[in-house]
Amino acid sequence: xxxxxxxxxxxxxxxxxxxxxxxxxxxxxxxxxxxxxxxxxxxxxxxxxxxxxxxxxxxxxxxxxxxxxxxxxxxxxxxxxxxxxxxxxxxxxxxxxxxxxxxxxxxxxxxxxxxxxxxxxxxxxxxxxxxxxxxxxxxxxxxxxxxxxxxxxxxxxxxxxxxxxxxxxxxxxxxxxxxxxxxxxxxxxxxxxxxxxxxxxxxxxxxxxxxxxxxxxxxxxxxxxxxxxxxxxxxxxxxxxxxxxxxxxxxxxxxxxxxxxxxxxxxxxxxxxxxxxxxxxxxxxxxxxxxxxxxxxxxxxxxxxxxxxxxxxxxxxxxxxxxxxxxxxxxxxxxxxxxxxxxxxxxxxxxxxxxxxxxxxxxxxxxxxxxxxxxxxxxxxxxxxxxxxxxxxxxxxxxxxxxxxxxxxxxxxxxxxxxxxxxxxxxxxxxxxxxxxxxxxxxxxxxxxxxx
Amino acid sequence: xxxxxxxxxxxxxxxxxxxxxxxxxxxxxxxxxxxxxxxxxxxxxxxxxxxxxxxxxxxxxxxxxxxxxxxxxxxxxxxxxxxxxxxxxxxxxxxxxxxxxx
Numbered sequence: 001x002x003x004x005x006x007x008x009x010x011x012x013x014x015x016x017x018x019x020x021x022x023x024x025x026x027x028x029x030x031x032x033x034x035x036x037x038x039x040x041x042x043x044x045x046x047x048x049x050x051x052x053x054x055x056x057x058x059x060x061x062x063x064x065x066x067x068x069x070x071x072x073x074x075x076x077x078x079x080x081x082x083x084x085x086x087x088x089x090x091x092x093x094x095x096x097x098x099x100x101x102x103x104x105x106x107x108x109x110x111x112x113x114x115x116x117x118x119x120x121x122x123x124x125x126x127x128x129x130x131x132x133x134x135x136x137x138x139x140x141x142x143x144x145x146x147x148x149x150x151x152x153x154x155x156x157x158x159x160x161x162x163x164x165x166x167x168x169x170x171x172x173x174x175x176x177x178x179x180x181x182x183x184x185x186x187x188x189x190x191x192x193x194x195x196x197x198x199x200x201x202x203x204x205x206x207x208x209x210x211x212x213x214x215x216x217x218x219x220x221x222x223x224x225x226x227x228x229x230x231x232x233x234x235x236x237x238x239x240x241x242x243x244x245x246x247x248x249x250x251x252x253x254x255x256x257x258x259x260x261x262x263x264x265x266x267x268x269x270x271x272x273x274x275x276x277x278x279x280x281x282x283x284x285x286x287x288x289x290x291x292x293x294x295x296x297x298x299x300x301x302x303x304x305x306x307x308x309x310x311x312x313x314x315x316x317x318x319x320x321x322x323x324x325x326x327x328x329x330x331x332x333x334x335x336x337x338x339x340x341x342x343x344x345x346x347x348x349x350x351x352x353x354x355x356x357x358x359x360x361x362x363x364x365x366x367x368x369x370x371x372x373x374x375x376x377x378x379x380x381x382x383x384x385x386x387x388x389x390x391x392x393x394x395x396x397x398x399x400x401x402x403x404x405x406x407x408x409x410x411x412x413x414x415x416x417x418x419x420x421x422x423x424x425x426x427x428x429x430x431x432x433x434x435x436x437x438x439x440x441x442x443x444x445x446x447x448x449x450x451x452x
Numbered sequence: 453x454x455x456x457x458x459x460x461x462x463x464x465x466x467x468x469x470x471x472x473x474x475x476x477x478x479x480x481x482x483x484x485x486x487x488x489x490x491x492x493x494x495x496x497x498x499x500x501x502x503x504x505x506x507x508x509x510x511x512x513x514x515x516x517x518x519x520x521x522x523x524x525x526x527x528x529x530x531x532x533x534x535x536x537x538x539x540x541x542x543x544x545x546x547x548x549x550x551x552x553x554x
Contacts, residue, residue: 002545004501006552007469007510011541066522068543249551256550 010249011068018222018284019250020070021257022277024060025198026053027205027213027270030079030114038088042099045084049076049103049112052212052267057108059264067260069253072219072279073419076104077203078114086126093130097137097144104143111186113203115146118193121155121442131161134168138183139175145201151191151388153395156445162388163437165189166381170404173373177406180414184403185336185368189384191391191398196271197327202364202399213270214262215327218254220246221276222283224314228292239293240313247274247317255322273327274318275363276310278338280421286310286331287340287350298340299350307331308361328397330363336416336423337368345424352383352426360390365399370414370423373406380404382433385443393446466516467496467545470529474538476507484511484540487532491525492517507538512545 013019033044053076060074078084081096097115104112115137117127134146148165151157169189173181188202195206198215205213227246231239254272262269278286287298290306311331319325333355335341344350352369359365365387371380384400391398403423405414410427472484481498488495493513500509518525526542533540 001497001512002469002510002548002552004499004503004508004510007471007548008503008508010548010551011471065526066544067547068541069547252550253547256546260546 013220013223013249014069017220017226018279018281019220019253020072021216021254022219023073023075023198023200023217024056024071024257024261025075025077025203025215025217026056026267027077027196027209027215028052028079029205029209029211030081030084031207033084034087036087036089038085038090038095041085041088042095045096045099046103049078049100050106053107053109055265059261062264063257063260067257069257071257073110075109075198075200075203076107076112077198077205078112079205079207080114080116080118082117082124082126082130083207085130086124091129093133094137094140097133097141100144101141109143111143111145111200113145113147113200114205115144116148116204118149119161120149120152120158122158123161131164131168134187135172135175135183138172138186145186145203147188147190147193147202147204149190149193150384151392153192153392153449154445155442157191157385157388157392157443159385159437159443160440162384163378163381163440165384166377166437169380169402170377173404173406180408180416181403181405182416185401185416185420187401189400191388192396193399194327194397198273199275199277199328201401202328209270210268212267214258214265214267215270215273216254216258216261217273217275217277217327218250219277219279219284220250221278221286221289223250224276224310225283225285225289225292228289236309240309243310243313244317247314248321251318251321269324271324271326272318272322274315274322274325274329275327276314276331278332278334279419280337280339282339285338285340286333287338287344291340297347297349298344299354303354304357304361307333307358311362328363330397332364332367333358333362334367334401335369335426336414336421337419342422342424345426352428356386356390359387359398360394363397365391365397365401367399367401368403368420368423369401370403370405370408370425371428372409372425373404374409375404375428376434378432378434378437379428381437383428385437389443393448395448465545466514468513468515468542469545469548470511470513471541472509472511472533472538473506474536476502477536480507480509480536480538483532483536484529487528488513491520491528493525
């Protein structure tokens, strides 16, 4: 029999500490939608998505009602469009972004991911066309998210793709200048991208995935923060233990919701992603957790160590709570989506350089960072190259979601609203990396890739 | 279908947990149990306590024979809660079992 205290602990986590399921993401393979006529491909994509995901939102709401746990987002990820569209007789893939948008609107999801390409070793024709279409595709749609994988530990870093993405990000920002460069908030450049990530904007349905699958992303920084707050003065072993126990409980909710959604929809359950995902809501911040460990402000000396402890303890606790763990599974440190991170930047405690260091010990990378509008494509490419190098050498996922906010300079703000939040414009190093970036070619795979 | 179910995590059970929170007063149990009886919900266990000055009642119930769907029962209980000035919630027991029992 459950005790009253146990029942109340669960209820408190939901009502007072923002425990929620961040996303139920349905992964859908579009590999059977390819056709030489792009109109037929588009129709097949639309029919398949609306056919499989028609009940996704309703089922999510049913689970929320029965279990009393909020499920913030219901989303869809699809096979990278570069693969599906490759045999089509068109050069402009914007049309497929339009199809995804329409399908997402029809089934009522707020984001659909998979306007993506995997180019860590080189471009196919489909990859080239997709990447060229990204700025326009993200400017004319609201729900479509795009990602490009430019590096893996096995392949090295495709520096041609890195440079290309620098220019694409600049163009995407310019096309949405009236909205502070909003298109860039829906575009992620990855190294070692996972194929089953349920979180946007980087979700897509990988080529090794089944026909259709349900992946779940949990949240709960507020719950961890309150647990850490109560452990003031405790030593690191105790602190780690407390975070592990809390992460276990949070993850169990993800496991339950994933199984319930899988059963109700008749679609296999893929993975639970253990990432601690903050939101702009007060009390739902990863920075707050770090500060409660004893740092005056997130970003000061000691932050990387605190984040390493947090991330590791979350994984240890979470891994025991779920039968299948996957996706990104690491603490997110987006600036615009975390009130504590924004405060740390405003107070001069958190810089781009410190964020880069923090990405060495957690996923996912430089996330939702606004930089001055006059930042060059070469500098953005160099930032991507640095992040990719961290991922490739450390055999982990890293990513860059950066917004060169048109017309904005250091100290200004970009406003995206909703889950994407607002961000202070952060300064970049003003010294050029252009000659380095323009060399072209690939940075070879590191020696640690030779494991066979 | 997926073969991922485990034996102690049956997610299709009919047991629910009803929690009632607020100021202690006369008629809370009577009010809540009347709604449950009217809807053919069987009460399996009740425990109550005062947590930080708040009256807290936890009921374990079986809704297998309940003629209403979950959403309607939930609305009826919430309406009773407003009438009593209490917060009443109904959730599948699995939520708590999953979090607190392995």
